[in-house]
Amino acid sequence: MNRQTLSLIAGATALAAVTGFATLSAPDTSGGETTAKAAAQLPVQRTSLLCPQPSTSDLAETAYTAFTPVTEGTGGEGGAELVAAGGGSTTPDTGDDGDKDDKGDKGGKDKAAKPVIEAKEPGKPVADDTDGGDSPALIGTAEGKFAPGWTVQETTEVAAGTGRGLLGVSCTAPDTEFWFPGASTAAGRTDYVHLVNPDDSAAVVDIELFGKDGALKSTVGDGITVQPSSDEPVLLSTLATAKEADLTVHVNVRSGRVAAAVQALDDKQGGDWLSAAADPAGSLVLPGIPRDATSVTLVAFAPGETDADLKLRLASPNGPITPAGNETLHVKGGMTATADLGDITRGEPGSLILTPTDRAVPVVAALRVVRGKGVARETAFIPATRAVGARATVADNRAKGTTLALTAPTGAAKVKVTASAGSGGGEATTKTFTIKAGTTQNVEMPAPNGLKGTYALTVESTSGGPVHASRTLESKLDSVPAFTIQTLPDDRGMVAVPEARQDLSILQR
Incomplete structure (x- = not known):
């Protein structure tokens, strides 16, 4: 041989x-x-989710909720936990005075290794909370039976000051590119891009800002280093001198990977997290504008040099409506365009559907939504989102103040909605809904029987056309109608x- x-x-x-x-x-x-x-x-075998630092306000009260829907074929092994980035501790409010004594201890192997949240079983949320402005970003990992559909919600209530109100974000998976239409460097706005690096090596990130006339001149946005296992908040106003009310932020990762979200804080109109918009596409859906919205602004951006012409339609409970005076929007290539839609919903829930008037040109878009009047105004954002697909989940729903909006932009559809057991007890409940083509429906989903704590909502498409969804969470801060909105894209819990x-x-x- x-x-x-x-x-x-x-x-x-x-x-x-x-x-x-x-x-x-x-x-x-x-x-x-x-x-x-x-x-x-x-089913996927591993899922990573990253939560940004919730707030620097001493008045902040932050709740974390993690949940995994039950998925067939996952076996009996696995686990899911959230730990503080950089080895810090959130010192969760568990009521155990022994834990409270260690507050401020950022080091130590025992504190670094202790999970902030650790899942017990699929189908039941696990929740915890923390107070103050020194809570770090969280890095989460789910494996085995906890990985498919794992979702984590970070909800913060700030009673006063810049950005006061309810700020919510669905913790996101690390990636290499993000688009955020709807950010701002205008006077009265304080916007940060939070970059969370889950890995053991540094990530290098470029941040570009695009206004109504194109890219804003900036050199400090190039080559930003995000240290391993850390959160890097970048103040947008330090990246460019121009004061723009409506910007599109592009985060591009040169090396490594990060999760990104924009914290938009307003001196007079509250604030919220702006999550990344869906990838550029010719047609987009922005679901779940509240029925009592007093002001709605569309912010859109066309990457590249080709202009986009968009047709605007509002999917109301009774069918599609073309908003008077805002039938179309012209978006110049490489520039950010806006449309003031006013109180477009007029007392009924709705979703905005963007389609090309002729040739399809990829765009990204988001809505800035304001509720209330005068000094009692509060802001939230609705980015364009992927369809629910096979399944999507949102955590941290409460017995009161939770609204689920479903829209079927192209054809009638049936969906199954499950309210999970509560984080402190209760029994799951399921209902099926039919959504007519071109409509938006705020579903009347009962809370779980015997609910204690918070619960998760899982939406599954069963037949018909695509469905897009969002969840609005409301609370009352004196006279301010505080609220936050999270979209429900497909959880991609199954892989081919x-x-x-x-x-x-x-x-x-």
């Missing part, structure tokens, strides 16, 4: 042992079966896995 043959056998053995070498099954070309089998849909088989003969071809 010559040396070349021995090397080939040795190489094949090593590949088989180390990697379980496999290839996609190819159709039999000898005249037998020629139809390739479809890829199997299997092609059929594979061992094939060592490929090494001899």
